[in-house]
Structures are given as structure tokens and as C-alpha cells.
Amino acid sequence: GGQFIQVLGGPNSLAVFEEAPISKRVLMEADVVVRRVVGKSWKIAAVAVYLDARNFWHFALVEAPDGGGRKHFVELCEMRNGQWLSQRNLKVVLDQRPAREWKTGQRYGLHISLDPQGVEGWLTDAQGRVLYKKRYAFTGPAVKVGKPALRCGGFRAQYSNVRAVYSEPATLASSEFPPYTCPSFVADVLGKRTGFFHVERRGTVWWAIDPLGRGFVPLGVDHVKFRGHWCEKLGYAPYGRKNERKYPDREAWNRETIQRLRSWGFNLLGGGCSRELFHRGLAHTRFVGIGGRMSNMGDEFDITPGEGRPCTAFPNVFHPDFESFCLYRARQVCGPYVGDPWLFGYFLDNELAWWGRGDLDTGLFDAVMKKSATHPAKQALRRFLAERYGGDIRKFNRAWGAALESFDDVSKRDAISGSNASTVAADKKSFLALIADRYFRLTTRAIRTVDPSHMILGCRFAGGHASDVVWQAAGRYCDIITLNYYGSVDLNRELALGGTRARKSEPLPDVFE
Structure with a gap:
């Protein structure tokens, strides 16, 4: 008890008491002051009993979205098997x-x-008087074990007098995955039978090898979901509405979708697919979403902020909590898949802004310069330049063709330049190399700490746009490097057409090697 926690209000921020065992009896309580709103959708400040990201209870102060009148209320709700409001049974x-x-x-x-009999939440005022109380009895399936936790999203809130009590540790059955039996493989390519997907080199060619030691050519589709994509113009997901009319239930859609994909020759579920489709004859992948998530937590956590669309976010890899956040996300996302033979691998992120808001080699340097003097990335940039020039500002000025009085000027300014363009560009690119190495080293280390058996599939470079030093860092730490290619491809003629029709066709090896 007596702890004080400042919650910055990122989307669905979570603090779990990791040292506590998963228990059958859990009490979590805290004093909470919601200082202000920082989000526009649903906002919550909650205490929770947390098993994993798909299974937990929370008792929360809630504010409705801005468009819904921002009504305040209190709720005791359950997430079970990824379905919100599962307590209704x-x-x-x-x-x-x-x-x-x-x-x-x-x-x-x-x-x-x-x-063991149920779950209860209650709200008290500053004098300890009970203002609200609700209890559910476990009369059906429910999340019945967990760890004490705090949740917050959309609010800037303060938690104090945090107290957690737990007893009767629960023994959970280990995850049992069905044996790998996918019929899609390359018969004349044989590798090690490790029980997991991995890569092996054959001469000058790298092959993916399936859990049974057979060559595997992944061919997948991403975002295969019953709901489909949301259409901003329509205000709903048209594919989802069509499915609701066509199928009696989601299981019918699941069965038909898997049958269709397999009949069309696909052997993989790409990123963002419904987990209800897993373990039905196709390998699958998972997004970890480390950098993108951290970038949405506020200025000190980003180098460039996410703007609700791809290619805008980049995390502050120099933040003192970046490494622990990587491990937190790895435990949350990768933990449930340890031992899964059907998992092809993990995507670290999707389409980060490796160029900041500018050039591929120099954009992130320039973005860091725009941060405040106390920002962790700005402080790291000052250290980088000072160490690069042995702490000698005169040496730096001669190399750059600049006129700084001290390296403290780096912290004070929102841009620095010099007349020696080649040296300026080289130093900016070297700082990018430092960023890239730190990003890939810490993200991959966290995942391999939790799950050493599965591949890491890179971070899906947008259109392949990234500096060579970024590609090199990805190659040092990832099993496979991925990019999102937006041109058209003619596999029969082995030609790739660029992202615009005005560009000429190029041989596939020239584009992808």
C-alpha cells in the first residue's frame, strides 16, 4: 500500500503486479483522481483482476465518447476469450x-x-462511504482467477494508496496446441525437424522450414475477420453486415472461410486475422505492436507521434522504460503462444515512420531535435554528438562547419546545421543507425526472453522505405525481414510494377533482393 502512480492516459494502459501468482482470491483497491481527459473515445480508470489481455475483470470509472455526451458512470465488466461484456451470462x-x-x-x-463464488466491485468517496456496489455470482463460465492490476485509458489520472491482497494460487493447465499437420510443403527441401517454423540456408537461398522439417513457401492473406474493415464514410463495416445476414453464426463463417482459403492455395493467415481461425489447417502470425503502442502514450514516449494512420508513429527508444515496455508487450502477446507449432512468427510492428517527417537518412535526427531539452531522445542525441567528438565542441564545429558554444546548445535548439553537408548527413545517419540498433536489439531480446522458439518477422517496412542502416539492423536481429509492397506483381512473368502505373516494370529480384 501507499504507492503513488501517475497514469499518463495512453490507450488502455495497464500495470500488472507481475510478482503475484495467478490466484483464486484477489483484492485490488486504490484511490483514484481523474485529473483531465486526454482521449476522445471511451475513457476508463480502473482496478482489475487480470489473467491475460483476453481474460480479465475491471471495476472502472468510465466516460462515454465525446460524440456520446461524455456521460460518466461506473462499471464492473468482464473480458473473456477476447469478448467484452462477457459477464452478461x-x-x-x-x-x-x-x-x-x-x-x-x-x-x-x-x-x-x-x-471462488463471484466477483464484486465497489466505489467509495473520500470519506470511505460506499457510493456504488455490484456483485456477480459465478453461475456460468467466467474469468475466475488472475493477478491484481490497474487499467487506464483516455484519462490523465493519479492512483495512490494502492493495495493488493491475493491468496490460493491457481494451477492452470498448460496450453495444449494441436499437432502441426498442414499439407502445404515443398517435398524436395528437407531441413531440421525442430517442432517450430525456422529458416535454413541452402546454397545461396534461404528457405522457411516447417515444424516437421519440410520446406515451406508462405502464402497468406492478412486481416481475415468476420467483421472486416470499418468504412469511415459509411460509418460501419459493410463486410461484417453482409456476413451477419448470410451466416447463422460466426462458426459457420469460420468453417467456410478456412475452406475457401485452403482451396485457393493459401497456407498462412497473415497479420491481423481472427484468432478463431487459428489451428484449422493454416499457419498463422501475430502482431506484437511494440513501437506503435508506445508512440501513442504521449510526447515523452515518442520521437514522432502516431496520427491514427500508418507511417506516422515512431517510439522513443531512449526512454528509460522502453526496454521494460518491450518485455511487457512480449509477455502479453507472445506468452500465450509459447509452444504453438502453427505460429509462423511475430511481427514487431507495422509501418513505423523510420524517416520521421523527412528524409530516410536524416528525418529521425531532425524529429528528435524538435523535442524539448529534457526529452530522453534529445538528451541521447546530445550525448551521441558529444561522445562522437570526444566532448570537444571546437572539433564538432570544424567538422560540421557550425558555431555552437557548447553541446548544451544541441539541447536548447530545435534544429542544428552546418556548412559541411557531407559530415552533417553522415552524423545524422549514424544517429539513425543507433536508433535502429536499439529498436531491433531490445524488441527482439524481449520476445526471445518470453518465447525463444518462434521467428521474428521484422516490422513491415512501408513500401520498403528505410535507410540501408535500418535494413542492416533488422538483418542483425530478425529471422525474416518484411516489407509491405504496394505495387502490382506479375508472378508468371516475374515482373514487379511500382506503386504508380507511371513506373516501368522491373524484374522481381531487382525489387525484393
Whole structure:
């Protein structure tokens, strides 16, 4: 108890008491003050009992989206097997509703208690008086074990007097995955039978090898989901609505979708596919989403912020919490797939802004320069230049053709330049190499700490656009490097057409090697 935690309000921020065992009895409570709103969608400040990202309870102060009147209310809700509001199958045995809405700036006590018979949440005011209480009895399937945790999203909030009590550790059955039996393989390419996908070199060619030691040519489709993509113009997902009319339930869609994909020759579910399709005859992949997620947590956590679209976000790899955040995401995403023979590998991220807002070689340097003097990345940049020139500002000025009084000027300015363009460009590119090495080294180390058996598939460079030093760093740490190619491809003629029709066709090896 007595801890003080400042929650910055990133999307669905989570703090789990990792040292606690998964338990059958858990009490988590904290005093919470919501200081201000920093998001536009659903906002929450909660205490929780957490098993994993797809299975937990929370008791939360909630604010509705801006477009929905921003109404304040309190909720006790369950995520089970990835489905939100799964508690609706349980019996409510107590429901004492508050007389008025909770208010920003006031202190409240949040309490959640889980035991073998049910789960209960209650809200108290600053004097300890109970304002709201609700309890569900475990009359059906439910999340019945977990660890104490805190959740927050869309709010800047303060947690104090945090207290966690737990007992009766639970023994969970280890994950059992079906044996790998995919009929798609290259018969005359044989490798090691490791039980997991991996890569092996045959002469000058690298082959993917399946868990049974056979050559494997991955051919997949990404974002295969019952709901499909959301259409901003329509305000709904048209593919999902069509499926709701056509199929009696999601399982019928699952069966037909797998049958179709296999009949068309696909052997892999790419990124962003429904987990309900896993282990049905196709290998699958998983997004870890380390850099993209961290970039959305606020200025100190990014070098360039995410703007709700690809190619905008880049994480602050120099933040003192970057390494621990990598491990947190690895435990959250990769932990459930340890031992899964059907998992082809993990994507670190998707289409990060490796160029910042400018040139491939120099854009991230320039983006860091625009940060405040106390920003961790700005401090790292100052150290980089000082160490590169032995702490001698005169040596730096001669090399750059600049006129700085000290290396502290690097921290104070939002841009620096010099007349020796080649040296300036070389130093900026070297700083990019440092960023790339730190990103790939720490992200891959975290994943391999949690799951050493599966491949790491890179971070899906947008259109292949990245400096050579970034590609080299990816090659040092990843099993496979991935890019998202937006041109058209003629496999029969082995030609690739660029992203615009005006560009001429090029041989595939010239584009992808």
C-alpha cells in the first residue's frame, strides 16, 4: 500500500503486479483522481483482476465518447476469450447504483474483489462511504482467477494508496496446441525437424522450414475477420453486415472461410486475422505492436507521434522504460503462444515512420531535435554528438562547419546545421543507425526472453522505405525481414510494377533482393 502512480492516459494502459501468482482470491483497491481527459473515445480508470489481455475483470470509472455526451458512470465488466461484456451470462446478486455521476478532480476509492463464488466491485468517496456496489455470482463460465492490476485509458489520472491482497494460487493447465499437420510443403527441401517454423540456408537461398522439417513457401492473406474493415464514410463495416445476414453464426463463417482459403492455395493467415481461425489447417502470425503502442502514450514516449494512420508513429527508444515496455508487450502477446507449432512468427510492428517527417537518412535526427531539452531522445542525441567528438565542441564545429558554444546548445535548439553537408548527413545517419540498433536489439531480446522458439518477422517496412542502416539492423536481429509492397506483381512473368502505373516494370529480384 501507499504507492503513488501517475497514469499518463495512453490507450488502455495497464500495470500488472507481475510478482503475484495467478490466484483464486484477489483484492485490488486504490484511490483514484481523474485529473483531465486526454482521449476522445471511451475513457476508463480502473482496478482489475487480470489473467491475460483476453481474460480479465475491471471495476472502472468510465466516460462515454465525446460524440456520446461524455456521460460518466461506473462499471464492473468482464473480458473473456477476447469478448467484452462477457459477464452478461452471470447472475447479478447485488446492484447498488450511485445517486449521481462521478466527477473529474474528486478522489474516489476503487475496489474489486474476486473469490471462488463471484466477483464484486465497489466505489467509495473520500470519506470511505460506499457510493456504488455490484456483485456477480459465478453461475456460468467466467474469468475466475488472475493477478491484481490497474487499467487506464483516455484519462490523465493519479492512483495512490494502492493495495493488493491475493491468496490460493491457481494451477492452470498448460496450453495444449494441436499437432502441426498442414499439407502445404515443398517435398524436395528437407531441413531440421525442430517442432517450430525456422529458416535454413541452402546454397545461396534461404528457405522457411516447417515444424516437421519440410520446406515451406508462405502464402497468406492478412486481416481475415468476420467483421472486416470499418468504412469511415459509411460509418460501419459493410463486410461484417453482409456476413451477419448470410451466416447463422460466426462458426459457420469460420468453417467456410478456412475452406475457401485452403482451396485457393493459401497456407498462412497473415497479420491481423481472427484468432478463431487459428489451428484449422493454416499457419498463422501475430502482431506484437511494440513501437506503435508506445508512440501513442504521449510526447515523452515518442520521437514522432502516431496520427491514427500508418507511417506516422515512431517510439522513443531512449526512454528509460522502453526496454521494460518491450518485455511487457512480449509477455502479453507472445506468452500465450509459447509452444504453438502453427505460429509462423511475430511481427514487431507495422509501418513505423523510420524517416520521421523527412528524409530516410536524416528525418529521425531532425524529429528528435524538435523535442524539448529534457526529452530522453534529445538528451541521447546530445550525448551521441558529444561522445562522437570526444566532448570537444571546437572539433564538432570544424567538422560540421557550425558555431555552437557548447553541446548544451544541441539541447536548447530545435534544429542544428552546418556548412559541411557531407559530415552533417553522415552524423545524422549514424544517429539513425543507433536508433535502429536499439529498436531491433531490445524488441527482439524481449520476445526471445518470453518465447525463444518462434521467428521474428521484422516490422513491415512501408513500401520498403528505410535507410540501408535500418535494413542492416533488422538483418542483425530478425529471422525474416518484411516489407509491405504496394505495387502490382506479375508472378508468371516475374515482373514487379511500382506503386504508380507511371513506373516501368522491373524484374522481381531487382525489387525484393
